[in-house]
Amino acid sequence: MQRLLQFIEDFKQYIALCFFVVLSFSLMAFGDLSQFGGLRSVVVSTIGVFQDAFSFIPNPVALKSENSSLRDLNAQLSFEVQKSRQSSIENDKLRSLLQFKSISKLPLVPAEVVGKTIGSIRSYITINRGTSSGIAQGMAVMTDRGLVGVVASVSTNFAIVSIIKNRDIRVAARLESSRLDGVVYWEDDEILVMKNLPKTYSIQLGEIVVTSEFSTKFPPNIPIGKVVGNYNDPNSLFATLKIQSFVQFETLEQVFVVTTLPNPERIYLEERYQQELAAKAKQKKSVKKPTKDSTGTVNENP
Amino acid sequence: MKIRETTLFDKVPQLRYAVYAAVAVVLAIADFLLIPLIEIQGVVPDIIVILVVWIAISEGQLLGIISGFLCGLLVDFLSYEGVLGVHALVNTLAGFTAGYFFKESRTTLTLQTYRFVLILFLATFVHNTIFSFLYIRTTEATLIEFFTKYVFAKSVYTIVFGTIPVLFRSLRN
Incomplete structure (x- = not known):
């Protein structure tokens, strides 16, 4: 017994340490603060009162x-x-x-613009519809506001659309009220131009320009833009109008593809006739050469 | 020779335990009310461990262990974290560590010199290492962050506060 007491006396710190460590672990394992219930709530509310009292002290870091x-x-x-x-x-x-x-009475396929190259000589957009959606090269593309362009190239799921702000595209157009026909195309400005209009007619600013029935590429009566001015050229026989497109190409997000192609019979007929005319002209040139008389005047029909 | 007047503590030595208890309660409450106000990057000093180390150096290792356990239990009880015994364990170990440096003849010298700060740093280091191992999840911090922020930085911040009683005591004497 004496030895035991001596042992405890010698190692009391370690015994105490072991005891309290075991006690701490036991508390961790079995002690639940919720068991203190009401007492804890009293402590918490008291601390809350103190915290409230000290809340006026600002804490810069916090x-x-x-x-x-x-x-x-x-x-x-x-x-x-x-x-x-x-x-x-x-x-x-x-x-x-x-x-x-x-x-709209036109057969339309909605598409989303997934790529855009605007501002270069040949501006174009890429849309997320291709042959799988019935899109083909040459189809017109538009929005609810007006004409966008024409499908230039197509793959299974995508298509490239040449927009009308492109030097390769010329649109047979008509002034909606005046019923005058001309050609709309883009030069290199923000504004489109409409040419081949007789100067003798008076045209009002704001008049709407639509696609013409003469067009072999676009369905008729699709709005293009409105007249915002004219180029006054005294040497020209024809008037040239400034046309503001209805479509904001920079913010274009959704478009419709008109899934009708121009009538191939009409195209074939017109092309054949053009070829015939060209052949005739060539034939005439080779048979009858122009002659010069003594005064130097050229006689095309001697 | 310096002659000191007899105080109430000399007449009733047990009174100092009551003082320790009162200080522990005050520090525990301050730990909740004031310490969060001086938080720096999530690091706060542990003022309870200063008292535990002080008791361990003044009274010996055994009392250091007991006071560590009781002070820790008080903090556990007041804390919102809900796990009873964690602070009790780490403060017990801090008291035990600090108690190793108890020498009755050199108590006064230790308490009013840098030795106290060094002992405090060591005890706090042990305290913070074990506490952080128990509380900080491995996903919350890397090993380097664990030691720099939760162990080293917290220990340094604690010893900054630990110098206050040292200065106070050395100035008084």
């Missing part, structure tokens, strides 16, 4: 951290607002497109 997190939250919310605003705009756009599709 304030800085709170400030930072609020700034983050603000940025996040701004982003959400922006996203929501964009969704609303997109919603309006889609609604108008949907409405347009339901009232």
Whole structure:
């Protein structure tokens, strides 16, 4: 017994340490603060009263951290607002497109613009519809606002559309009210031009230009733009108008492909006739050469 | 020779335990009310462990262990974390570590010099290492961050506060 007491006396620190460590682990394993119930709630409310009393003391570090997190939250919310605003705009756009599709008599396939090259000599867009959706080269592309361009190349799921702000595209057009026909094309400005109009007619600013029935590429009566001015050239016999396109190409997101191709019979007939005319002219040139008389005048029909 | 007046503590030595208990309660409450106000990058000092180390150096290893356990239990009880016994364990170990440096003849010298700060740093290091191992999940911090932020930085911050009683005591004497 004496030895035991001596042992305890010698190692009391280690025994105490072991005891309290075991006790701590036991508390961790079995002790649940919720068991203290009411007593703990009294302690918590007392501390709450003290905390409330000390709440006037500013904590610069916590304030800085709170400030930072609020700034983050603000940025996040701004982003959400922006996203929501964009969704609303997109919603309006889609609604108008949907409405347009339901009232349009043309067979339309909706497509989304997935690529865009605007501003170069040959501007074009890429859309997410191809041969699998019935798209073919030469089909007209439009929006609810007006003419966009023509399908230039097509793959299974994508198509490249040459937009009318492209030097390769010329559109047979008509002034909607005046019924005057001309050709609309893009030179190198923001504005399209309409040529081959007689100068003798008076044309009002704001008059709408639509595709003409003469066009072999585009269905008739698709709006192109409106007259915003004219180029006054006194030496020319014809008037040249400035046309503002209805379509905002820079913000173009959704389009419709008109899935009808120009009548091949008509194209064939017109091409054949052109070839015949060309052949006749060539034949005439080779048979009858122009002769010069003594005064130097050229006689085309001697 | 310096002659000191007899105080109430000399007449009733047990009174100092009551003082320790009162200080422990005050520090535990301050730990909840004031310490969060001086948080730097999530690091706060542990003021309870200063008292535990002080008791261990003044009274010996055994009392250091007991006071560590009781003070830790008090903190556990007041904390919102809900796990009873964690602070009790780490403060017990801090008291045990600090108690190793108890020498009755050199208590005064230790308490009013840098030795106290060094012992405090060691005890706090042990305290924070075990506490962090129990509380910090491995996904929350890398090993380097674990030691720099939750162990080393917290220990340094604690010894900054640990110098206050040392200065106070050395100035008084």
